[in-house]
Amino acid sequence: MTALTLPELVGELLTRHPDAVIVSTCGYTSRDLFNAADRPGNLYLVGSMGMAAPIALGLALARPGRQVVALDGDGSLLMNLGVLPLVAAADAGILHVVVDNGMHESTGGQATVQRADFTALALAAGYRTAVRVDDACGLRAAELDVAPAMLHAIIGPRTDGVGRRVTHTPQQIVQRVRGQVTPPSVLMEASR
Amino acid sequence: MRAAPAGTTTAHTLLHSLLDHGYGLATGVPCSLLTGAFRLLEHPGDDRRLAGLRYVPAPREDSAIGVASGAAVAGERAFVLMQNSGLGYSLNVITSFNLIYDVPVLLVVSWRGHDGNDAVEHDVIGRELLNLLDLFRLPYTVLDHEDVAGSVTAVVDDMDRERRCGVLIVREGI
Numbered sequence: 001m002t003a004l005t006l007p008e009l010v011g012e013l014l015t016r017h018p019d020a021v022i023v024s025t026c027g028y029t030s031r032d033l034f035n036a037a038d039r040p041g042n043l044y045l046v047g048s049m050g051m052a053a054p055i056a057l058g059l060a061l062a063r064p065g066r067q068v069v070a071l072d073g074d075g076s077l078l079m080n081l082g083v084l085p086l087v088a089a090a091d092a093g094i095l096h097v098v099v100d101n102g103m104h105e106s107t108g109g110q111a112t113v114q115r116a117d118f119t120a121l122a123l124a125a126g127y128r129t130a131v132r133v134d135d136a137c138g139l140r141a142a143e144l145d146v147a148p149a150m151l152h153a154i155i156g157p158r159t160d161g162v163g164r165r166v167t168h169t170p171q172q173i174v175q176r177v178r179g180q181v182t183p184p185s186v187l188m189e190a191s192r
Numbered sequence: 193m194r195a196a197p198a199g200t201t202t203a204h205t206l207l208h209s210l211l212d213h214g215y216g217l218a219t220g221v222p223c224s225l226l227t228g229a230f231r232l233l234e235h236p237g238d239d240r241r242l243a244g245l246r247y248v249p250a251p252r253e254d255s256a257i258g259v260a261s262g263a264a265v266a267g268e269r270a271f272v273l274m275q276n277s278g279l280g281y282s283l284n285v286i287t288s289f290n291l292i293y294d295v296p297v298l299l300v301v302s303w304r305g306h307d308g309n310d311a312v313e314h315d316v317i318g319r320e321l322l323n324l325l326d327l328f329r330l331p332y333t334v335l336d337h338e339d340v341a342g343s344v345t346a347v348v349d350d351m352d353r354e355r356r357c358g359v360l361i362v363r364e365g366i
Binding site for chain 2: 023043045047048049050051053054055056057058059060061062063080082083086089090171173174177178181
């Protein structure tokens with residue numbers, strides 16, 4: 001069995017949801033997403049650890065029908081587990097992906113408090129779907145259509161160095177995402 | 193028109209003023225000083241405008257700001273209700289998201305401990321609330337119960353001009 005990588009994971013997500021807005025948690029997760037597939041629909045968080053899911057939820061509530069993905073980390077979700085009942089209760093179209101390497105890699109590889117069963121936690125909180133995968137086969141087979149859904153993806157150790165930091169400014173990131181989620185009628189109105 | 197139930201008039205006017213300014217999403221964590229506002233958000237009754245205001249209860253204030261911020265990124269207006277104690281939890285998201293990405297959201301913050309005669313847990317944050325807002329240069333307005341709509345307009349205008357989270361401070365219960 002070959003371990004999953006974040007680029008593989010992102011590739012599968014974008015194959016399924018090419019128009020998704022992806023809100024990525026801070027540190028290496030945002031950097032990895034940027035280096036794997038930079039696109040206007042990516043809302044890279046550079047700080048605000050634990051806020052990927054709440055911000056994704058706000059976007060989903062503002063744009064019902066739009067696929068919104070929260071790309072969380074195991075450390076980020078453990079920091080703010082309260083997002084699980086928040087997301088479940090709001091009953092929005094969220095796909096909550098937890099990239100789990102078992103450590104706070106961005107700060108030097110320290111262990112998280114514990115390896116957690118995020119699918120059990122999500123289901124207990126009220127998510128309608130929760131799937132754990134640790135290889136490409138499982139990822140491709142994962143059925144995640146009933147939201148709110150969690151994909152708990154166990155990722156293998158990094159084999160290459162981490163890529164460059166996100167080069168867009170925070171303001172540019174917001175403008176790009178806003179351009180992706182604003183209905184065309186509103187854009188036309190604004191340009192008049 | 194049926195009179196608003198006793199004690200909820202200010203809250204009713206406040207929420208309608210926010211609707212007038214285009215706010216469509218409310219979130220937050222309850223405070224006893226904001227009971228009337230939360231009651232209306234949970235039970236808008238036959239008030240169709242209020243019923244159109246989406247309310248998302250949050251487990252903690254920073255997560256509420258996250259939800260409001262996501263809506264603001266999409267171009268919608270959202271506000272957060274909280275007790276001043278919740279500002280402590282919120283400083284991380286305010287300083288590393290809202291003030292960095294220039295995504296302001298409106299905070300409606302109760303002021304427990306404002307006169308030093310409240311429960312002891314409110315003493316420190318109550319004494320320092322305005323200093324805290326000044327420190328992070330968050331524009332604020334203390335709600336004038338005689339001119340609720342004017343207070344809302346003032347804080348929203350400040351927020352739009354400065355592109356920083358505006359704070360509407362609620363000192364007496366609504």
